[in-house]
Amino acid sequence: MKERNYHYGIDLLRIVAMFMIVVTHVLAQGGIRKEVEGTFDLYYFVTWLLQIAVYWAVNAYALISGFVGHRSRYRYSKIIELWLHVFFYTFLFAVGFTVLGKELSLTDWRNALFPILTGKYWYVTAYFGLLVFMPLLNLAIERISNRDLGRILVIAFVGFSLVPALFNNSIDEFALDRGYSSLWLILLYLTGAYLARKDLKKLPSNRILFLGYSLTVLVSFALKSVVGNIWFWYTSPTMILGALCIFIPFARMKITNVKLQAFIKVVAPTTLGIYLIHLNPLVVRFLLRDFAKPFTNLPILAFLGMILGASAIIFALSSMIDWLRLKLFDKLKVKGLSELCDQHFPYDVKD
Template identity: 35%
Template sequence: MSFVLVAVNCFILITGYVYYGKETKYYRLATLWIEVLFYSILILLLFYFMFPTEFGFEDVWKNIIPTFYTKGQFSRYWFFTAYVGMFLISPFVNIALKYFDKKQDLAAFLSLFIIFSLLPTILNQDMAFNLNEGYSVLWFVVLYYTGGLLHKYEIFKKLKSNKWLLIYIVCSLISWSIIYILESLGLIETGFGLYSFNCYLSPLYFIGGIALFCVFKNIKITKSFSISMIKFFAPVCFGVYLIHDNMIVDKYVLAKKFAFLANMDPISMIIGIILVGVGIFVACSLIDWIRELLFRKLKVKSRLANLEENIYLKFDNY
């Protein structure tokens, strides 16, 4: 787990890196929101016809507003919920990235790192700013700003890929070692946030995520086949998340279906987990590829872009 928990941090670092120096376009967020509604409502309808007695009015309401309905600790599609908040705040972060000099950026980064990562981890207390172990808008804003800094100062060029990879591996191994020791001593229940499996705030996962981002940023892809694969899978990754992480799909399709893997020997279990993961990813990718073709046919993105442009023009005329 310690080697993969950097994934969420990396996604937002990429967002901050990509949008650095760019004007905020709200149609992009609207496009993602429509995609969320598309799958939420479609999946509900499909399973309603298969299990009509299992769903009521509350289920319909939950799927109409999936990013605002909360259940338990986190909201449905918590990642997108936090992403929406971060996106709406990002124009102000972009202003800071544009006008701050190197000293101001360094002071801001160190302050954010200490206040929102280091101290909550050491003190095992993240509720002062409602950080929710990283499942929050505020933590996503910190990551977005960091991603912008990676672009602004080209941090990935400061070290070679093998050194960035070493940093990532060391951070992951330290996290794993601490967890293993605490589990062996029976103290894991009282561990700091650093020891939590779900704590994206951990300095080790934060630094490890930055390092892993820099590893891939330094990779030069030239083969046409690899480029084609990336172009195919990149647009559908969000759809993969929406499909397999949908609560209805989880309950009726995925829950307890792969528990048998836990009874295998370690090598077979690892191979089985990889195969299942790849299978789910490919299947969901093909489903979302159809959705992507439909959205292109309906010109969803271009229509929303034109709508936003027309709204700006009307405001300019006042």
């Protein structure tokens, strides 16, 4: 496969970012953040430095969408495929936990049957909004110069990110909701597309970018503590800069190791499934809620090791489950069936 069609560095970033997302959920849903809150001891500092150090991942994942998506041919079947992917897990877990004797409410079943519209996975719901408008965004990206796109993005991030953070003031009218919104994903999508059209070799070296990322972690931690939580939100200027500092090295990475290429090709397609599995509301309620609280009773190095180890186990198990789901969908020809929509409703751009 030609590299212009398959970017190993970007798909490796997809894998790394999803592992970091799992770490954030072990800290949050696992109960560690709540357990150390207000203690201001070594466990508090390690927890929050780690939380901030991995929080760039969601922004980076959204940047990937624009980096690769703006070149892709738009298909309405993408919406169907996303819906089926999400529904598969929400319905499967609802049935599975019912069989195991867990009591589910009517609201649980409603959420299982209409997972995207009920917002049980905030990223998928926000991404659905992005997906609907993606053809219009791609058309605009194609027509606008990179210089003007860059200027628009600077204005957007100054107004939507920098100024609100400096004044510690969330502007509700922008409807950014701390970054849990379609609008925020749209801005990151446009940023990813902008980076795809830049000569990334001319940007700062990886060493400088890593130092920059390290600085954003320390600044985010300090300003969160002194100013407010707005510096910890996805829309925080330091969170955006941190994501860019991680994103750029992967975007210009050349991977030639055959074994690593094979690993990436197997695991990268399962990353969304990893998110859908471990953050399923019922999985969180019945399996993950506060499971990691006892980690805080361990020595500090063991504490850190247990967080990363638990995250690795959740990541690996979820990846294997979604790999099986991919095989099942292939057997059932789900992709081909969803693409029937494209035959009847082809997307076409007039010259």
